[in-house]
Amino acid sequence: MARKRTSARSRLAEWLARRQPERITEGLWQELRADLADVSEDRLRHLLRESGLPLDPLVEGVRQDNFELLERTLLALAREYQSALESGDRERAMLCRRQVIQAKDRARWVIRSARTSPQKKADKQEMLLWMLTWLENPGVFADWLRLRKPVWEASQRAPEAPSES
Numbered sequence: 299m300a301r302k303r304t305s306a307r308s309r310l311a312e313w314l315a316r317r318q319p320e321r322i323t324e325g326l327w328q329e330l331r332a333d334l335a336d337v338s339e340d341r342l343r344h345l346l347r348e349s350g351l352p353l354d355p356l357v358e359g360v361r362q363d364n365f366e367l368l369e370r371t372l373l374a375l376a377r378e379y380q381s382a383l384e385s386g387d388r389e390r391a392m393l394c395r396r397q398v399i400q401a402k403d404r405a406r407w408v409i410r411s412a413r414t415s416p417q418k419k420a421d422k423q424e425m426l427l428w429m430l431t432w433l434e435n436p437g438v439f440a441d442w443l444r445l446r447k448p449v450w451e452a453s454q455r456a457p458e459a460p461s462e463s
Contacts, residue, residue, distance in 0.1 A: 306337040310345050321352040356393055360401030360429070368425055369443065372398070376436045395433065402429040424450055 304312075313333060319326055334342060343359055355374035361367035375394045382390035405426045409419050428446075432439045 306334065306341055307345055309334055309337070310342070310349070314349060314351070319351065322346055322354065322357050324354050324356055327354070327357040356390075356397065359397045362401060362405060362422075362425055365421075365425070368428060369447075372428060372432050373440055373443075376432065376439050379436045394436070398429050398432050402426060402433065405429065 310330075313330060317326070322330070330342065330346075331339065337345075343357070346353060347358065347361070355371065355378045358371055358374075360375065361371045375397055379391050379394040382388070382394065405422045408414050409422045409426065414422070428443065431442050431446075435442075
């Protein structure tokens with residue numbers, strides 16, 4: 299009788315139980331990718347996020363669950379990017395950019411989907427703007443976001459309906 303293949307979730311749980319990491323560093327991420335090579339990078343990243351363990355910025359990637367997570371992860375990647383540039387590590391800087399480019403592509407895919415609600419499309423459009431701005435100039439992203447957020451938040455408040463007198 300053929301042995302049933304175990305799920306990626308249970309294989310990850312076994313790996314985490316065996317290793318008992320306090321944090322998923324980039325080194326552990328590489329080991330995990332090798333040990334669970336048949337699991338897609340996106341799926342593995344998603345399962346790690348669900349685990350609740352702290353993740354290094356290049357492991358966590360860009361989170362688009364909500365604007366707070368998007369802000370936190372883009373700012374963390376901007377710091378990693380800047381640090382890589384300062385140390386002359388162009389390959390690491392490009393890894394940071396690749397994370398944001400992949401997230402941008404996912405946001406565009408959601409926007410184009412006929413099944414996406416108008417509200418989610420509007421949210422993804424704003425998220426896309428944040429990612430495009432990051433890609434244009436990661437070094438000024440934090441300052442740009444500090445200026446952009448109040449404008450965006452004001453646009454989210456529903457205008458009062460005119461009263462009939």
